[in-house]
Amino acid sequence: MSExxxxxxxxxAGAGLMQYSAEGMMPFxxxxxxxxxxxxxxxxxxxxxxxxxxxxxxxxxRGIERAAQERTWVKNIYLFERICGICSFxxxxxYTEGVEALAPFEIPRRAQYLRELVAEFERIxxxxxxxxxxxxxxxxxxxxxxxxxxxxxxxxxxxxxSGNRVNKSYTTLGGVRNDxxxxxAEKSRTxxxxxxxxxxxxxxxxxSEETLSVRTKGRGRISQETAxxxxxxxxxxxxxxIARDIRDEDPYAAYGDVPPQVQxxxxxxxxxxxxxxxxxxxxxxxxxxxxxxxxxxxxxxVNFPRSVPAGESTFHVEAPRGELFYFVKxxxxxxxxxxxxxxxTMANILTATEMLKGHTLADVPVxxxxxxxxxxxxxxVAVVDxxxxxxxxxxxxxxxxxxxxxxxxx
Amino acid sequence: MxxxxxxxxxxxxxxTFFVWxxxxxxxxxxxxxxxxxxxxxxxxxxxxxxxxxxxDFFKLAAKEEIVPAEADTFVLTWGPALYFAAPAIGIAFIxxxxxxxxxxxxxxxxxxxxxLSFSTLMATLLGYAAxxxxxxxxxxxxxxxxxxxxxxxxxxMVTPAVLAGSLSxxxxxxxxxxVWYILLAPVAFAIFVIATLAELEKPPFDIPTASTEIxxxxxxxxxxxxxxxxxxxxxxxxxxxSALAVSLFLGxxxxxxxxxxxDLQALAYTxxxxxxxxxxxxxxxxxxxxxxxxxxxxxxxxxxxxxxPLSILQLALAVLIR
Numbered sequence: 001m002s003e004x005x006x007x008x009x010x011x012x013a014g015a016g017l018m019q020y021s022a023e024g025m026m027p028f029x030x031x032x033x034x035x036x037x038x039x040x041x042x043x044x045x046x047x048x049x050x051x052x053x054x055x056x057x058x059x060x061x062r063g064i065e066r067a068a069q070e071r072t073w074v075k076n077i078y079l080f081e082r083i084c085g086i087c088s089f090x091x092x093x094x095y096t097e098g099v100e101a102l103a104p105f106e107i108p109r110r111a112q113y114l115r116e117l118v119a120e121f122e123r124i125x126x127x128x129x130x131x132x133x134x135x136x137x138x139x140x141x142x143x144x145x146x147x148x149x150x151x152x153x154x155x156x157x158x159x160x161x162s163g164n165r166v167n168k169s170y171t172t173l174g175g176v177r178n179d180x181x182x183x184x185a186e187k188s189r190t191x192x193x194x195x196x197x198x199x200x201x202x203x204x205x206x207x208s209e210e211t212l213s214v215r216t217k218g219r220g221r222i223s224q225e226t227a228x229x230x231x232x233x234x235x236x237x238x239x240x241x242i243a244r245d246i247r248d249e250d251p252y253a254a255y256g257d258v259p260p261q262v263q264x265x266x267x268x269x270x271x272x273x274x275x276x277x278x279x280x281x282x283x284x285x286x287x288x289x290x291x292x293x294x295x296x297x298x299x300x301x302v303n304f305p306r307s308v309p310a311g312e313s314t315f316h317v318e319a320p321r322g323e324l325f326y327f328v329k330x331x332x333x334x335x336x337x338x339x340x341x342x343x344x345t346m347a348n349i350l351t352a353t354e355m356l357k358g359h360t361l362a363d364v365p366v367x368x369x370x371x372x373x374x375x376x377x378x379x380x381v382a383v384v385d386x387x388x389x390x391x392x393x394x395x396x397x398x399x400x401x402x403x404x405x406x407x408x409x410x
Numbered sequence: 411m412x413x414x415x416x417x418x419x420x421x422x423x424x425x426t427f428f429v430w431x432x433x434x435x436x437x438x439x440x441x442x443x444x445x446x447x448x449x450x451x452x453x454x455x456x457x458x459x460x461x462x463x464x465x466d467f468f469k470l471a472a473k474e475e476i477v478p479a480e481a482d483t484f485v486l487t488w489g490p491a492l493y494f495a496a497p498a499i500g501i502a503f504i505x506x507x508x509x510x511x512x513x514x515x516x517x518x519x520x521x522x523x524x525x526l527s528f529s530t531l532m533a534t535l536l537g538y539a540a541x542x543x544x545x546x547x548x549x550x551x552x553x554x555x556x557x558x559x560x561x562x563x564x565x566x567m568v569t570p571a572v573l574a575g576s577l578s579x580x581x582x583x584x585x586x587x588x589v590w591y592i593l594l595a596p597v598a599f600a601i602f603v604i605a606t607l608a609e610l611e612k613p614p615f616d617i618p619t620a621s622t623e624i625x626x627x628x629x630x631x632x633x634x635x636x637x638x639x640x641x642x643x644x645x646x647x648x649x650x651x652s653a654l655a656v657s658l659f660l661g662x663x664x665x666x667x668x669x670x671x672x673d674l675q676a677l678a679y680t681x682x683x684x685x686x687x688x689x690x691x692x693x694x695x696x697x698x699x700x701x702x703x704x705x706x707x708x709x710x711x712x713x714x715x716x717x718x719p720l721s722i723l724q725l726a727l728a729v730l731i732r
Contacts, residue, residue, distance in 0.1 A: 140703070141613075362623055
C-alpha cells in the first residue's frame, strides 16, 4: 500500500468516528464481566445500536515468543501449552510437529493416533465449553450449568490419559509421554457414547428453545463474501458454507487414516454456529471411537535429540477455534532461534467487529462469544506512529531503554 | 392508631414477617435454580444453607460504601430507603391471617398500582443519580421495559376487580369464597406472572440488570449498605408480587374452616396463605431458571403485541362473565 492511500483511508475512518460524540462511545472492556481476558472495544452507539467498533488489542501480551528463545526445545512444549488453557494440546501439538519436521525421525504410528485421540477430546471439550458460555452470555445459565457438567466427562478422560485436566503436557518431541492406560479405551467409548446422546439433545434444545433462538438467529451474521474478504478461520468460516478444515486439507497426526467429515452451515449466524459446533462434537465422538478401533500397537515414542538440525518449518493444525499456525526456525542449537505463533483469534478478530456492527449492545456478549475469542492467545504489540503512518516493533533492549527514559522524564 | 395494629404492622403479619419471607424466597430461588441446574446451591450457613441470604445481607451491609464523584448524594442517601418503602407499605394491604388485612382502604388496588409504579420510579431515580454509563443504559432499558409491561399488568390486575365488583383487595379475596379467579381468568393470571418477572427484572426479562452486558445494571454504582437494602427490596418485591398474585387469583388466605377457635383458624389461614405463596414463588423460580434472556426490543414487542391484546380480551371476557 502506498503512503498517500494509507493516509486517506485513515483520515476517512477518523472523519467517520468524529461524527459520533464522545457521549456515544461505550467502552467495552478492558475489564468487563463478559470478557474473561482483558481486551478493549470502543463501541460507538446510536441509542443501543452499534455503528462502529474499534478493537484495541495487546492487554495481555505475555512475550511468550521471546521467552521461547531462551528455553530448550523440550521446555518450550510446556511454555507454548500455556498460551491457551482451552486448546492447550493443539498448541503443543503444532509446536512438536513443527519441530519434528526439522529432524529426520519417523514418529511411531501409535503416537500419532494417540495425538489425534487427545486432540479430538480437546475439540469436544472446547466446543461444549463454548456452547455453555454462549448460554451464559445469553442469560441462559441453566444451559451453561448442564453443559459444563457434561464437559466434566471429557476432562476426566483427559486426566486419565495424561494426568492433567487442562494443560495436558501429553505430546512430546518424538511421540507422546505415556501409552494409553488400561481400560481407558473401554471407558472412552462409554463416555463418548453418552456425550453423543447429549450433543443430540442439546442440538434439539438450541433449535427449539424460543428465548435462545431469538437471541441467536440472524445475530452476528456474516455473508460468504465478507468471510472471503476477511479470512476468518475455523467454525466462523465453515458456518458461512465454506468447507475448509486443516484436518481434511493437510492431514497431520493420524487424520489421514481417520479423516473428519467437514461440517458446514449456510446461515453464518450464531444459531448456525451452535448447530455447526454440536455437529462437530458428534463427528469428533465418531472419530474418537474410530481412532480407538484402528489404533496400531507398537512404541509410543522414539528418542529425540536435544539439539535440532538447522532449518525452518511451518506447521498448522485445526484447533477447535480454527487454524493454528506455528513457524519454527532452528539454528542447530539446543534452543529455537525463532518461534512464531498465529492463533485463530487473531485471524477472526476483524470478522468479529464486522459481526457486531448493526446489532444492539445486548448482542455484544453473545456475538463476541460466538467468535470464541481467546484474547490472551492473540495479543501482540506493535508500535504505530499514526502521523508518519509508520509501524515497527520494539526489541527488548529498546523497550527497556524507553521505560527508563519514560520514568526519568516523569 | 391502636397498639395492636402497630404490632401487626411491624411484626406479624407485617414487615418483620415479610422480610424473613424475603430472605426465605431468596434461599428458595437459589436452591431451586441450583437443583434444576445440577448444582447444590447454598449449603454452608445454617441448616441447608437457609441463613445464607441473611449472612449475605449483613456482610454486604458491613462493607464500605463508595459514592461516585458525579453522583447525586442526596438521592443516593435517601433513595434506597424510599425504594424499600414501596413494597414494605404494599405488603400491609395483603390479607394474611384471615380475610382482613392490616391496613384497609376501599380503593387499595389502585394504591397497589401506585406502589408498583413508585418502585420503578425509585429505581429510575437511583440509577440516574448514580451517574454511571452502565446505569444510564440500564435505566433506558428499565423505562422501556416498564412502559411495555405496565399496561398488561394493570389490566391483568383489574380483571379480578371486575369479577369481584370491588376495588379493595379484601373485597376481591372475600369474593373468591366459592371459586378462585385463576379458574375464571387464567390468562390474566398468566400475564400477571409474566409481568411480575419483568417487574422483578428476572429472566427472561432481566434486561435492565443483565450482568453479562451492563455489569450490574442500574445498581452498578451502588455498594455496601445501599446495595444490601436494594437487594433486600428486590426480594421483598418478589414476596409482595407473589402475595398479590395469591390475593388476586388464588383466593388469598381463604380456605376450609377447620376449627371454631379463632386463633387456631388464623393459624390455618396463615398456612393456606404460605402454601399458595410458595406455590406461586416456585412457579416464578421455575420459569426464571428455564429461560434465556430476551432483548429489550423483543420484550417490548412481546408485551405490546401479544400480552396487551390478550389482557384486554380477558378483561372483556371477565365483564361478560360478570
